[in-house]
Amino acid sequence: MSLRRSEAQALVKTALKAATLADVRVRITSSRSGNLRFAGNAPTTAGEVERLDVSVTATRDQASATVSGTTRDAPGVIALVRRAEALAALAPKDPEHMPPLGPQTYLRVDAEDPAVVKLGPDERSDAVARVLKVARDAKLVASGLYEHVHRSMSFGTSAGLFAYHADTTVTLTTTCRTSDGSGSGWGGAMSHRLADLDATAVARRAADKAEMTRGTAPALAPGAYTVVLEAQAVADLLGFLIGSLGARAADEGRSFFSRPGGNALGEALFGPQIRVYSDPQDPAHPSTPVGTDGLPLTKTTWIDQGKLLALTTPRWWAQKQGRAPVPAPRSVFMAGGTADVSGLVRGVQSGVLVTRLWYNRMLDPRQILATGLTRDGTFKIDAGKLTGAVKNMRYNESPVTLLKQALALGKPERVVDEGGTIYVVPPIVVEGFHFASVSDAV
Amino acid sequence: MPSTRRAFLAATTAATAGLVWPHREAWAGPAPARVPAPASAPASADAGARMLAMSPLLRDEPLAQLAVDAARKAGASYVDARLVAWQREQISVRDDHVSDVGLRTDYGLGVRVLADGAWGFAATQRLDSKSVGDAARSAVSMARRSALLMPEPISLVATPVVRGAWVSPMQQDPFAVPMADKAGLLLAAARVAMAIKGVAHVDATILGVREEKLLITSEGSRVHQIFHRVLPGLTATAIDRRRGRFVTRDHEVAPMLAGYEHVTAADLVGQAPVIADEALQKLHAAPVVPGKKQVILAPSNLWLTIHESIGHSTELDRALGWEANFAGTSFLTPDKRGKLKIGSERVQITADRTQPGGLATTAWDDEAVAAQRWAIVEDGVFVGWQTTRDLAAAVGDTSSRGCLYADGYGSVAFPRMPNVSLQPGAEGYTTEDLINATDDGILISGRGSWSIDQQRYNFQFGGQFFWEIKKGRLTRPLRDVAYQANTVEFWSSCDMLGGAASYRLGGTISDGKGEPSQSNAVSHGCPPARFTVNVINTSTNTGSGT
Numbered sequence: 001m002s003l004r005r006s007e008a009q010a011l012v013k014t015a016l017k018a019a020t021l022a023d024v025r026v027r028i029t030s031s032r033s034g035n036l037r038f039a040g041n042a043p044t045t046a047g048e049v050e051r052l053d054v055s056v057t058a059t060r061d062q063a064s065a066t067v068s069g070t071t072r073d074a075p076g077v078i079a080l081v082r083r084a085e086a087l088a089a090l091a092p093k094d095p096e097h098m099p100p101l102g103p104q105t106y107l108r109v110d111a112e113d114p115a116v117v118k119l120g121p122d123e124r125s126d127a128v129a130r131v132l133k134v135a136r137d138a139k140l141v142a143s144g145l146y147e148h149v150h151r152s153m154s155f156g157t158s159a160g161l162f163a164y165h166a167d168t169t170v171t172l173t174t175t176c177r178t179s180d181g182s183g184s185g186w187g188g189a190m191s192h193r194l195a196d197l198d199a200t201a202v203a204r205r206a207a208d209k210a211e212m213t214r215g216t217a218p219a220l221a222p223g224a225y226t227v228v229l230e231a232q233a234v235a236d237l238l239g240f241l242i243g244s245l246g247a248r249a250a251d252e253g254r255s256f257f258s259r260p261g262g263n264a265l266g267e268a269l270f271g272p273q274i275r276v277y278s279d280p281q282d283p284a285h286p287s288t289p290v291g292t293d294g295l296p297l298t299k300t301t302w303i304d305q306g307k308l309l310a311l312t313t314p315r316w317w318a319q320k321q322g323r324a325p326v327p328a329p330r331s332v333f334m335a336g337g338t339a340d341v342s343g344l345v346r347g348v349q350s351g352v353l354v355t356r357l358w359y360n361r362m363l364d365p366r367q368i369l370a371t372g373l374t375r376d377g378t379f380k381i382d383a384g385k386l387t388g389a390v391k392n393m394r395y396n397e398s399p400v401t402l403l404k405q406a407l408a409l410g411k412p413e414r415v416v417d418e419g420g421t422i423y424v425v426p427p428i429v430v431e432g433f434h435f436a437s438v439s440d441a442v
Numbered sequence: 443m444p445s446t447r448r449a450f451l452a453a454t455t456a457a458t459a460g461l462v463w464p465h466r467e468a469w470a471g472p473a474p475a476r477v478p479a480p481a482s483a484p485a486s487a488d489a490g491a492r493m494l495a496m497s498p499l500l501r502d503e504p505l506a507q508l509a510v511d512a513a514r515k516a517g518a519s520y521v522d523a524r525l526v527a528w529q530r531e532q533i534s535v536r537d538d539h540v541s542d543v544g545l546r547t548d549y550g551l552g553v554r555v556l557a558d559g560a561w562g563f564a565a566t567q568r569l570d571s572k573s574v575g576d577a578a579r580s581a582v583s584m585a586r587r588s589a590l591l592m593p594e595p596i597s598l599v600a601t602p603v604v605r606g607a608w609v610s611p612m613q614q615d616p617f618a619v620p621m622a623d624k625a626g627l628l629l630a631a632a633r634v635a636m637a638i639k640g641v642a643h644v645d646a647t648i649l650g651v652r653e654e655k656l657l658i659t660s661e662g663s664r665v666h667q668i669f670h671r672v673l674p675g676l677t678a679t680a681i682d683r684r685r686g687r688f689v690t691r692d693h694e695v696a697p698m699l700a701g702y703e704h705v706t707a708a709d710l711v712g713q714a715p716v717i718a719d720e721a722l723q724k725l726h727a728a729p730v731v732p733g734k735k736q737v738i739l740a741p742s743n744l745w746l747t748i749h750e751s752i753g754h755s756t757e758l759d760r761a762l763g764w765e766a767n768f769a770g771t772s773f774l775t776p777d778k779r780g781k782l783k784i785g786s787e788r789v790q791i792t793a794d795r796t797q798p799g800g801l802a803t804t805a806w807d808d809e810a811v812a813a814q815r816w817a818i819v820e821d822g823v824f825v826g827w828q829t830t831r832d833l834a835a836a837v838g839d840t841s842s843r844g845c846l847y848a849d850g851y852g853s854v855a856f857p858r859m860p861n862v863s864l865q866p867g868a869e870g871y872t873t874e875d876l877i878n879a880t881d882d883g884i885l886i887s888g889r890g891s892w893s894i895d896q897q898r899y900n901f902q903f904g905g906q907f908f909w910e911i912k913k914g915r916l917t918r919p920l921r922d923v924a925y926q927a928n929t930v931e932f933w934s935s936c937d938m939l940g941g942a943a944s945y946r947l948g949g950t951i952s953d954g955k956g957e958p959s960q961s962n963a964v965s966h967g968c969p970p971a972r973f974t975v976n977v978i979n980t981s982t983n984t985g986s987g988t
Contacts (some may be wrong), residue, residue, distance in 0.1 A: 037957055038586065039764040043588035047563035047958075049852040053548070064623075066544040070567040083545070084680070090542040092625045121580075121587045143766040175767040181775075184766075217567075217862055224984075252642065253681040254688050321967040358770075359893040363904070363924065363980045366687065371902055371924075373895045394893070394900055394926070397983050413984055434983040437926055437976070439900035440773070 002152040003030040003052070005164045011077055012156035015056060018078040021085050023100050023292075024057035024158045028052070031151035036124040039143035040431035043131050045091040048122065058084035063091040101294045111167035111286040112150070115194040119148045119170070127199040131174050134203035140210050142203065144174030155294050165288040168192050172202050173416055175376060177442075180322050182217075183389070184442050185209025186355055186376035188232065189418040192286060209355060210376035219438045220380070220390050226351035226407070227433040228344050229375040229380065233374075234402065235415040235423040236332070240370050241399040242276075242332055242421070243304060247311035251321065256368045256400065262312060270306040270403035277301040278329035285414055287422050291327025301330065302360040303403070317376035329421065336409035336426025344429050346384040351429075353379040353386060358393070368398045373439055392442070393435040405430050490609025493668055499525045499656045502551070505574045506658045509553040512578035514660055518555035518562075520598060521578070521660040522809055525551050526851040529652040531617060536645050537626040537636060540864040543621060546722050550851035553578045557585035559595020561852040598831040599841055601811045607666040611798070612701025616650035618670050619702050624648050630712035638718035640725070642688075643679040648672070648705055649697075651951065651963075655808075663810035670866075671801060671951060671963055674699035674708045678721040690919070691721035692906055694888045696948045697963070698799045720907060725798035727921035730908065731986050735977045736883035738876045738938075738970055739924055743886045743905045744864070745948025745966035751860040751929040752784075752791055753966065754955075755898035756818050758827040762836060764937040768957045770896025773929065774824055782824045785933030790865040791819035793828060795844060800861035801949045801963035802847075808855040811844035816863060822933070830857045832864050849960040856956055863947075863967035867939030873970045876938050878914040884923060884977065885909040885916065889948075890921070891924065891980075902926040904980065922987060932973055940969030 562585030888906020
């Protein structure tokens with residue numbers, strides 16, 4: 001079990017009571033997770049892990065230090081406070097240090113599913129068995145991961161703030177490959193609710209793509225194409241833009257959103273149909289209402305009608321610039337339409353369908369230009385139909401292109417994330433998307 | 443790389459302390475080559491012996507034994523229990539102030555079992571006999587449940603039983619240096635860099651890491667080891683607001699398995715004006731003209747290309763499909779060992795977990811197999827895999843190469859990369875020799891953007907600093923450079939190597955792999971070397987710069 005609110009609050013109280021400095025902050029994260037990994041149509045490793053991290057930040061005269069440990073008893077937590085206070089006494093001043101926040105009001109969010117909390121080896125094994133059945137029936141080789149976590153985060157300050165959030169996540173991803181290694185397909189799903197995860201459906205998606213990519217795929221010439229990016233690929237690329245939404249980097253001239261003497265807030269940078277927002281209370285995809293430093297996360301619109309409306313702004317920078325602080329988002333929703341991927345494909349005369357992107361890295365932050373490769377299902381589109389697999393390709397492209405040159409948006413869906421920020425985004429048809437070179441990788 | 447031709451050439455002949463790997467004799471580390479692997483470790487230095495004797499893990503050793511016994515009693519055929527403690531101390535400076543001071547510790551016990559031919563694992567940070575016993579039993583029940591879905595049981599190759607202890611060699615414990623001294627050093631370096639007109643921001647950091655683990659296996663092995671790794675860093679940012687351009691320039695110092703002496707040797711204050719000046723040179727450098735070109739890759743750049751194209755493709759778990767869902771598979775398959783030519787005849791690549799300073803250097807791996815050195819590529823031919831006890835058994839080898847590693851108590855141990863290094867050329871060339879022999883090319887140093895596909899064919903790498911080479915001379919700095927190639931074409935195009943004096947170690951402390959994802963620390967040594975690649979201009983999505 002991860003720590004319940006009452007247990008966490010008691011530990012935070014113990015720490016704050018032991019503090020001798022006036023500015024002490026305590027963050028406790030705890031989790032219980034389970035996983036079953038598989039490859040070659042059989043389980044490989046399985047695990048159950050209990051984690052706890054108690055982190056104490058003490059500040060004296062604007063000099064701070066953070067000390068953390070895996071202790072859950074009162075003497076251990078008090079020892080962390082003592083070490084943090086001692087280290088703070090040695091640390092140099094940080095003129096950007098902000099006083100601790102007092103009590104805050106948070107949105108009510110229910111992100112815990114009791115069915116996920118109770119998951120154990122039998123349920124993990126049953127889910128993986130369903131994936132393996134699909135793969136074996138299709139004479140494919142499946143690998144993947146079934147994973148679930150129940151975690152809680154608590155944050156308290158010596159100014160009287162106490163915040164607590166708990167959530168569950170269950171994830172299944174699988175890659176099905178043909179036994180001759182010539183074809184590969186991927187499927188994945190992630191939710192806070194067990195009932196949303198259909199292992200057989202995830203496996204079928206991967207298996208279908210593996211079948212469709214079987215055999216020798218022709219290579220397309222590098223260049224600009226009309227591309228249908230599935231939601232997973234959209235999120236893979238959009239993450240670079242969300243990560244670039246910092247007001248400070250923009251104001252200091254270190255970002256795509258920099259302008260002479262300021263930033264690009266208010267500018268129509270993208271297509272008029274583009275809307276990107278965050279919402280902790282989304283009923284299907286709830287996320288934490290507690291932001292960095294205890295700032296409340298609220299519904300925030302980042303881009304509307306293609307216009308940039310908000311940049312993330314830490315407390316010190318906000319104060320210096322005379323603006324309100326804006327914490328970094330923990331959920332990203334992009335508005336879309338109603339069409340599914342096959343509906344979008346039907347509208348494309350000539351183009352490429354991309355399942356997901358891999359090894360994505362920033363090339364040039366001035367343009368948010370990134371590089372990476374297509375993977376596990378890349379197809380040619382002719383006259384509204386998939387006409388066969390093509391070799392994977394490296395792209396050198398910016399999410400800005402995606403939001404500027406989108407021709408059509410499909411129905412948004414939750415994708416599999418790695419960074420702990422929820423992405424619910426549509427598949428997108430984009431024109432003029434650049435592929436730079438061909439890869440032989442399957 | 444230094445910022446002027448003269449400074450550059452001076453550095454290549456009498457390299458500065460920060461960039462040169464110290465002589466082996468300075469280190470009380472394991473011998474460079476030990477084949478066959480010895481059953482006991484080399485003696486640790488006196489300070490190491492004291493560190494081991496004072497270890498808080500010894501207090502909990504009975505719990506590790508309890509985990510092994512409980513899992514055996516529950517029916518496991520093999521068990522290993524690991525007490526793992528991490529300490530990470532980071533201090534960071536931005537411009538004129540300290541932005542972060544942190545000391546983070548992480549400690550618990552993980553137990554891995556083989557039961558009915560399947561793996562199970564459980565971990566807890568609650569170090570009491572009930573929690574540990576429960577974890578051991580739950581690992582066994584997980585394994586038994588998995589075994590029902592397995593057509594073939596896992597088997598392990600044999601390994602000698604060892605009892606030993608080892609502490610990675612160092613001269614000065616990074617955790618014993620006062621925080622105020624570290625802050626003073628970083629603030630001084632930042633001040634010097636900020637004094638260069640045109641530099642807008644400076645970030646400087648020192649990360650010290652201490653990893654300690656006590657491993658007990660059901661076969662009777664007991665291994666207690668302590669590792670220290672350090673990473674100094676300095677980055678200058680230059681901004682041209684009028685033209686809307688900005689660049690960053692990083693110090694090219696590598697993380698090392700070493701003590702604070704490595705931070706001292708990096709000479710952050712002395713190097714700060716060079717780094718700052720080079721940031722400005724980058725800002726005003728000429729855009730690269732793309733095309734097929736010769737590039738000379740400095741060790742500070744080439745290490746990462748070795749890591750991605752050779753290090754990962756020769757992991758046997760990838761070749762067998764165990765990583766297919768995440769990290770990917772490999773263009774190398776088990777039948778290609780000893781047969782496939784993947785580089786020119788001068789390409790000799792060696793795996794070595796005994797290399798002094800190497801981040802993946804150890805005395806034994808996480809299943810008590812002794813550290814080794816072995817060939818990966820010989821005369822351009824792929825000859826050796828990275829293996830663990832279960833992987834070795836899967837391909838019919840009789841012993842493991844000792845590559846098992848878990849990145850903490852809560853992580854299941856699995857195959858991770860050893861130090862994999864390109865051997866220097868016999869001709870003894872200097873970097874200057876390589877430049878002089880190049881008519882039209884680019885000298886690339888430092889780590890930039892990097893990306894490679896899931897079977898390790900197609901890669902595209904950037905760098906930190908780029909010198910144009912014309913007619914055997916460094917002419918001017920370039921910007922927006924990346925090189926793209928396919929692994930076999932790239933290594934086949936290798937036509938010149940620096941000699942032993944030009945060999946340096948690079949590395950990373952955060953190589954990601956596995957699900958749930960884990961992080962590994964690994965080094966790669968190499969001389970500068972020359973290749974033919976596709977150079978692209980990264981200022982536009984077309985790769986042409988226009």
